[in-house]
Amino acid sequence: MLPSVVPCSVFRCVAGLAGALLLAGCAIPDAVPGLDKQGFTPNDFDSSSMYVRRMDAAQADTCEAARRALLSQGYLVQAATSEMVTARKFYQPNPDTHYTVEMRVVCAPEGDNGERSSAFASAVQDRYVIKKVNNSASLGVGGLGSVSLPFSATDDTLVKVGSETINDAQFYSRFFQLFERYVRVLPMAEESPLHEVPMQEREALQRNY
Structure with missing residues (x-):
């Protein structure tokens, strides 16, 4: 005799279906773009932007202050x-991850x-990870073509996996605070050009910057 099949109640069937959908939703990785994340921030084109500051200095002096501020923080111009x-x-931050931050000031x-x-000012952060690439050795033999040898080498290469504009307000606030300090010392630099100052005084002036 075949075993009897007991039909599930409506409540149990709905509960089981809801549980399956919940598990499927949890299985979606957060790192996959385009699933449940916007490709832009809702604050784009806001009238009060964290990316701009007004400076009491001419255009060339403002860019010179930006250059000095970035140099003082270890940036390569x-x-x-x-x-x-x-x-x-x-x-x-760790042996397998590498970040590059590119800062641009107009x-x-x-x-x-x-x-x-x-x-x-705007900064873009690029993220790289180290991938291992296996390279097999080959030897060219006249008349026979290329012969693969049972030797292989593993090389490490950086692979770009992400790029994003930094939108941290505190990051730009600290930058502009340092920026404005260099704007204020520019008139002193103009009154005493570095090439006209003796070497010892020139080094002391550069340290003050």
């Missing part, structure tokens, strides 16, 4: 003009006389 400064800094003049300017 890639390009510096009277209109824009680009610099990078590298981080390695200086725009304001007013008729150009004595004031706006500084627009």
Whole structure:
């Protein structure tokens, strides 16, 4: 005799289906973009932006202050003009992860006389991980082509896995606070150009910056 099949109640069937859906939802990784995360921040194009500051300095002086501020924090300056400064800094929190932060400051003049300017700063963080690549050795033999040898080597290579604009308000607040300090000391630097100051006084002046 075949065993009898007891039909489940409506409540039990619904509960089982809900549990299965819940487990399926929990199985979705948070790191996968586009599933439940927006590709932009709702605060984009806000009138009060953390990426811009008004400076009481001319355009060229503002960019020079930005260059000095970035240099003082260990950034490697890639390009510096009277209109824009680009610099990078590298981080390695653990042996398998590597970060690169690229900071860009654009200086725009304001007013008729150009004595004031706006500084627009943005930083992009790129994330890399170390991947191991197996390389097998091969030997070219005339008339036979290439012959694979039973030797292999493993090389480590950095693979870019993510890139994102830094939107931490505290990060930009600290940068602009340091930035404004260098803006304030620029007139002193203009009154005493470094190339006209003796070596000992020049080194002391640079330390004060």
